[in-house]
Amino acid sequence: MSSEAAPAQYHIQLRPGDVGRYVLLPGDPGRVPRIAAFLDDAVEVAHHREHRTFTGWLGGEKVSVTSTGIGGPSTAIAVEELARIGADTFIRVGTSGLMQPARMRSGDLVVVTAAVRDEGTGSHYLPLAFPAAGDPDVADCLRQACLERDVPYHVGLAHSKDAFYGEVQPERMPVAAELRARWDAWVRGGVLCSEMEAAALYIVCAVLRKRAGGIMVAIAEGRPALENLCATAVLGLRHLIARDAVAGR
């Protein structure tokens, strides 16, 4: 499948030909085979550090699944290296903490149009004033998939943070008051869920002129229902591939 002449990308250990232009991005390498199971003829093509990649087919188009690891730094590395070997459309698929308990239930899906840049990696690319926004077509296809599967979903903002324990145990951090004040501002601003990669993904893709989107399952308690999330993400990607074919893109 790969072109042996080209050197492998340093961290993801992949070469041109190893991946499709469409890549699904979970955080957890352990979830890569579970998402790849929704593709046709998926095989593992690399597994180095936290970056594990399967490539298969969807609607006649080559599609890959690569884990980003947790956080913006490793996500930016994965996206940079995937873009260098031909990927141009990235869809984050992952779990998140639910932030609007009055109008959401645990297990609801969130189509992430844009993300709060409460993280550092994106600022190595663009000043903080720049919006971490995904591609509207990707968001529209993911929303269409939610509608067709008749699953509870919301369209809107995610909060992307660097410190998991700063969010879940703010009281023990020296900057507790600031963490709480900022969290309240995100909640009052209508942010739907909290996760750790979307903002960096969207900013890196803005700079690279690639398309990005994201779909998250929002969890308040218990274990996430990953099958619903993965099936919906793959259906959304199927719609995007079909739209691109019609548009000659």
Add this chain to the structure above:
Amino acid sequence: MAEREPGRETMHHIACARGDVGRYVLLPGDPGRVPLIASFLDDARPVADHREYRTFTGSLLGEPVSVTSTGMGCPSTAIAVEELAMIGADTFVRVGTSGPMQPFLAPGDLVIVWAAIRDEVTSQQIEPLAFPAVADLDVTLALRDAARARGLPHHVGVSHTKDSFYGQHEPARMPIAGTLQARWDAWVAGGALCSEMEASTIFVLAQVRRCRAGGVMITGGTQQDLGSLVGTAVDAVRLLIRRDRAAGTGE
């Protein structure tokens, strides 16, 4: 237009009260453009004219639709959006002019503003800078559908919202010239399409108020034909009204 409801206060700056405006509001910057935009509505008439805020209300498909000028810049725009929301508006479409930032843009091209750079301070008195200034997906798709149906050259993407017009046009004479130039270069490298002065605050405020917002800008300054710009915005509002009704969220 509905009669002004008794007991409803007139808003301090926009001089409108509940009943004066529709839930859909087009937002130009210039009060002088309000009558032109209103001429695209059915039965439009002036309802208020105070400071830089001029408002006409008419209808589209039988639904009340208003046009209110924001004045230039985010401070006056935030006041307009807050007060319009207080009297029942929930869908805002910015319509205006902008400077092109990418070489592939031809004069007169439309930019449908999906998100905005918060290079201004008004919205930072609402949400920290990390919060994204992003438009509503449905408003954005309606604007794009309208531009496509008219066969107009258009681009969907990011706008740069600034506080200082002359800081952008004549950065060299500002004491912070180096910073202005470096940041401008970053916005261009990030793919920003056009520069204007109101979108980011409209988007942040709409998000915080659980309202919808979007924007369409013409690039290349005020000499361009505004008809295609305004026609696209009005067609998009018409599409939104139809889609809201179909979704059961219309009036």
